[in-house]
Amino acid sequence: MELTNKNIIITGAGQGLGRTMAVELARKGANIALVDLNKEKLEESLQACEEAGSSARYYLTNVADESAVEAMVQQVANDFGQIDGLINNAGILRDGLLIKSRDGEMTKMSLSQWQSVIDVNLTGVFLCTREVAAQMVEKQNSGVIINISSISRAGNMGQTNYSAAKAGVAAMTVSWAKELARFNIRCAAIAPGFIATDMTAGMKPEALDRMTAGIPLKRMGTCEEIAHSAAYIFENDYYSGRIIELDGGLRL
Structure with a gap:
């Protein structure tokens, strides 16, 4: 796919990896529909895309809400004319052990911890892909869908x-x-390892050192390296059904 003037939706586009991918695709001439729940951060991403030379709009949307996703995708189609691509990047963390026993006291991962992550990271991907694919088929245009998986899979x-x-x-x-x-729609994924983001920047230095010590390349990846892979998937018309593992050689 030639990215010039193509219309791409990116979820979780308010910061970090989502914003970086948006700017990279904007530099290549794509028009970007930015999706997130944080208006202030979306406005910053919008400005970054416009500075990169792209036309962009943002949409406040909870990807785990079926009616909200349906409305967002329809609005993007109305605003841009058609949808050529989607990056399912939105995700949250609610880490914890399944069970934990200390000093005779038992704690368990709560159902809300489980369900909130499944709702956003799995159901949200399903909902966004379903609606975008339906739009592509209805408009009879080809397209590309990229999902962000993880080494943790x-x-x-x-x-x-x-x-x-x-x-x-x-x-x-x-x-x-x-x-x-x-329908001439390709679908692929990227499975990042440990990537330098705002979230990892807040970790203690000793924790970061332990994390990077196990990576053969001895460093975390960058958001720009993930964005490069996303652009590759869009631009290589024979890439489909596979997952790019971008983890510096680390295997969990």
């Missing part, structure tokens, strides 16, 4: 909810690539 201690969601995202990617190819 293999299973990571303290991330029962997150790992389950990201494994589901990887599985849905393959299913959709097979189902949607008949």
Whole structure:
């Protein structure tokens, strides 16, 4: 796909990886629909995309809300004419052990911890993809859908909810690539490892050192490196149904 004048929705676009991908695609000439729940951060992302030379708009949307997603996708289609791409990037963390026993006291991962992550990180991907794919088919235009999975999809201690969601995202990617190819819609995913973001910047230095020590390249990845992979998927018309593992050689 040639990105010039293509219309791309990016969820979780208010900061970090989402904003970086938005700016990278804007530099390549794409028009960006920015989706998030934080208006202030969306306005900053909007300005960054416009400074990169793109036309952009933002949409305050909870991706776990079916009616909100339906309305957002329809509004994007109305505003931009058609939708050519989607990056399902929105996600949250509610880490914790399944059970924890200390000094005879038992604690458990709560249902709300589980459900909130599944709702955003898995159901949100389903809802956004369903609505965007339907728009593409109705308008009879080809398209590309990129899902952000994670190295944690293999299973990571303290991330029962997150790992389950990201494994589901990887599985849905393959299913959709097979189902949607008949409509000339490609679907692929990126599975980042440990990436330098605002969230990791707030970690204690000793924790960051332990984290990076296990990475063969001895550093965390950058948002720009993830954005480069997203652009590659859009631009390579034969890439579909596969997951780019971008983790510096680390395997959990």
